[in-house]
Amino acid sequence: MNPDEEFPIRRVLDENGKLVGDRSQVSDDQLKHFFQWLVTLRTFDQRAWNLQRQGRIGTYPPFSGQEATQVGVVAALHPDDWICGSYRDWAALAYAGVPLYYPLLNSMGHPIAGRIPDNVNALPVQVVIAAQILHAVGLGWSAKLQGQNRVAVTFFGDGATSQGDFHESLNLASVMGAPVVFVCQNNQWAISVPVSKQMRSRTVVQRALAYDIEGIRLDGNDIIAVYQTLTEVVSKVRAGQGPVLIEAVTYRLGAHTTADDPTRYRTDEDNQRLSRGEPIARLKRYLLEAGIVTQEGVAAVEESAKQAVDDAVATAESYPKAAMEEIFDHVYGTLTQPLAQQREQFLARAGQGGARHG
Numbered sequence: 001m002n003p004d005e006e007f008p009i010r011r012v013l014d015e016n017g018k019l020v021g022d023r024s025q026v027s028d029d030q031l032k033h034f035f036q037w038l039v040t041l042r043t044f045d046q047r048a049w050n051l052q053r054q055g056r057i058g059t060y061p062p063f064s065g066q067e068a069t070q071v072g073v074v075a076a077l078h079p080d081d082w083i084c085g086s087y088r089d090w091a092a093l094a095y096a097g098v099p100l101y102y103p104l105l106n107s108m109g110h111p112i113a114g115r116i117p118d119n120v121n122a123l124p125v126q127v128v129i130a131a132q133i134l135h136a137v138g139l140g141w142s143a144k145l146q147g148q149n150r151v152a153v154t155f156f157g158d159g160a161t162s163q164g165d166f167h168e169s170l171n172l173a174s175v176m177g178a179p180v181v182f183v184c185q186n187n188q189w190a191i192s193v194p195v196s197k198q199m200r201s202r203t204v205v206q207r208a209l210a211y212d213i214e215g216i217r218l219d220g221n222d223i224i225a226v227y228q229t230l231t232e233v234v235s236k237v238r239a240g241q242g243p244v245l246i247e248a249v250t251y252r253l254g255a256h257t258t259a260d261d262p263t264r265y266r267t268d269e270d271n272q273r274l275s276r277g278e279p280i281a282r283l284k285r286y287l288l289e290a291g292i293v294t295q296e297g298v299a300a301v302e303e304s305a306k307q308a309v310d311d312a313v314a315t316a317e318s319y320p321k322a323a324m325e326e327i328f329d330h331v332y333g334t335l336t337q338p339l340a341q342q343r344e345q346f347l348a349r350a351g352q353g354g355a356r357h358g
């Protein structure tokens with residue numbers, strides 16, 4: 001069986017930026033807006049990598065290659081829909097309205113990065129693989145019980161679909177008819193393990209069959225396909241049709257994190273697949289060839305992206321440092337007895353000049 005025949009990939013812009021489908025649901029202005037965002041996010045991601053190498057931030061998980069999926073999905077949401085993502089989903093959060101300096105503060109270990117601004121309905125990024133999928137089901141189900149017109153969207157990786165949490169979530173959402181959109185970013189790798197080695201299913205989307213929910217496989221590097229499909233899916237889920245599983249087929253262009261070295265496990269063939277069809281090059285080619293942007297327009301987009309990233313770095317680096325005792329905050333509603341004691345000891349020592357702040 002050829003999975004591409006049985007579970008075809010929806011695509012509007014092919015790998016070379018040629019229009020191969022209907023783009024009637026997205027205007028030229030929206031495409032220019034998406035292009036600006038994709039370029040800004042890519043510029044940010046590359047800068048964050050460099051900042052880690054210069055010792056200015058700690059570990060950082062790059063999202064390059066996955067911008068089209070993250071932006072295209074969030075663009076299809078209403079502002080009060082929920083977003084539950086992982087450590088690799090800062091592009092989605094940024095597009096939803098979280099300032100770009102947040103992921104930098106996150107990689108500096110600043111606790112504020114776990115405090116999503118009030119105007120964005122998102123949970124803090126999750127590092128425990130697949131746990132956010134359960135949270136999305138809880139939020140979606142609760143919205144349904146309360147009669148709210150809200151959808152919960154969760155992003156997770158191909159590796160996460162091997163976790164029990166993923167299967168439990170799909171089952172519960174299906175049984176309860178919870179308004180949840182499950183977005184798997186199949187970026188082909190779970191750290192160094194290729195998807196072919198961690199599951200026997202030929203696609204992620206076929207798992208929707210087991211829970212009798214709708215499943216859609218799409219080209220996650222094609223922002224037009226992502227945005228148009230998700231707009232349609234989110235409105236059906238909002239109208240009460242039950243959950244949907246999306247498999248966005250994409251590729252992680254970089255390393256798993258700044259602590260990883262993919263040259264140790266990627267083959268030459270893998271590397272050749274890398275840049276084929278990546279989201280920004282194909283959109284740029286289409287926009288130029290269709291006369292929607294000019295070369296000067298592209299240069300202006302790149303310049304404004306650089307400016308936005310410079311501003312984010314400046315804000316992060318001048319942000320007031322957290323007090324050390326904040327490590328005790330926000331983990332429990334009420335601090336446990338041993339932790340309360342440690343906090344007191346810490347403050348007593350700090351008062352005697354024994355503990356360092358900052």
Ligand SMILES: Cc1ncc(C[n+]2csc(CCOP(=O)(O)OP(=O)(O)O)c2C)c(N)n1
Pocket residue numbers: 088127128129156157158159160161187189190191252256
């Ligand atoms: C429950 C759990 N098990 C193991 C890990 C270690 N770990 C961190 S990232 C990762 C791979 C996840 O791959 P995938 O779900 O494809 O997401 P991606 O990193 O590709 O976005 C693993 C196993 C973890 N964080 N949580």
Ligand SMILES: [Mg+2]
Pocket residue numbers: 157158159185186187188189190191
């Ligand atoms: Mg992955």
